[in-house]
Structures are given as C-alpha cells and as structure tokens.
Amino acid sequence: MECSVEFSKRAKKNDVSLEELRDRLAEFNKVRGWDQYHSPRNLLLALVGEVGELSEIFQWKGEVEKGLPNWSCDDKEHLEEEISDVLLYLVQLADVCGLDLGQAALSKILKNAQKYPSP
Numbered sequence: 651m652e653c654s655v656e657f658s659k660r661a662k663k664n665d666v667s668l669e670e671l672r673d674r675l676a677e678f679n680k681v682r683g684w685d686q687y688h689s690p691r692n693l694l695l696a697l698v699g700e701v702g703e704l705s706e707i708f709q710w711k712g713e714v715e716k717g718l719p720n721w722s723c724d725d726k727e728h729l730e731e732e733i734s735d736v737l738l739y740l741v742q743l744a745d746v747c748g749l750d751l752g753q754a755a756l757s758k759i760l761k762n763a764q765k766y767p768s769p
C-alpha cells in the first residue's frame with residue numbers, strides 16, 4: 651500500500667539536531683506560558699505516559715518485522731507521532747535538568763564500547 655507521506659524519504663531530507671528540537675520546544679513552551687508546568691518530575695511523568703502510548707501501538711500485534719512492511723499508513727503515522735512525543739519529552743527533560751543530551755548520549759556509547767568490547 652502506498653502511503654501519502656513517504657516515510658523513508660522524508661527522514662533523509664535534512665538532519666534534525668537535538669539542539670534544534672530543544673530550541674523549538676523552548677520557544678513553543680515560552681509563548682504558551684508552559685514553563686511553569688515543565689518541572690523535571692512532570693516531564694518525566696509525561697515521558698512515561700507517552701512511552702505507554704507508544705507501547706500500545708505494538709500491544710497484541712505479536713512480533714513485528716523490521717521496517718514494518720505490513721503496517722498500514724495510519725499505523726505508521728500513529729507510530730511516528732507517539733515515538734516523537736517520547737523524544738520531545740526526553741529532550742525537554744534533559745533541558746530542564748541542564749544536561750546536554752547529545753553529548754551525554756555520545757559519552758554513553760563510548761562507555762558502552764569499553765564495557766562491551768567488540769569480539
């Protein structure tokens with residue numbers, strides 16, 4: 651089935667940095683006066699809630715093939731939305747905690763490589 655949105659191509663159009671997401675979210679929240687609600691704890695709870703919504707998409711589907719070849723366009727679009735919600739709350743959580751998420755994640759990959767050396 652052809653989806654109106656071509657998922658794989660759209661993803662390659664341009665690279666989106668974590669910094670850009672952080673800045674756009676900060677602006678989005680500022681104009682709405684939402685900073686007052688975005689404490690670390692509230693953002694963590696929102697993140698966990700969105701992880702639950704993401705899990706629901708896979709719930710009862712059984713094992714899913716990589717690339718989701720048998721999923722409908724609607725299901726893929728729903729997945730895009732929920733997986734984005736998880737990322738957007740994670741980016742905001744890191745921001746209000748004063749962390750550089752990109753650098754922290756890179757450092758963690760290096761630590762993982764030391765802990766689990768390649769055979």
Ligand SMILES: Nc1ccn([C@H]2C[C@H](O)[C@@H](COP(=O)(O)OP(=O)(O)OP(=O)(O)O)O2)c(=O)n1
Nearest residue numbers: 679684687700703731732734735736738739742
């Ligand atoms: N106080 C808020 C409320 C929303 N959002 C942003 C982050 C998420 O990307 C999205 C979450 O919005 P909803 O709470 O409306 O959740 P859903 O989009 O999942 O809608 P629904 O739960 O109805 O499926 O909006 C935010 O940053 N801060």
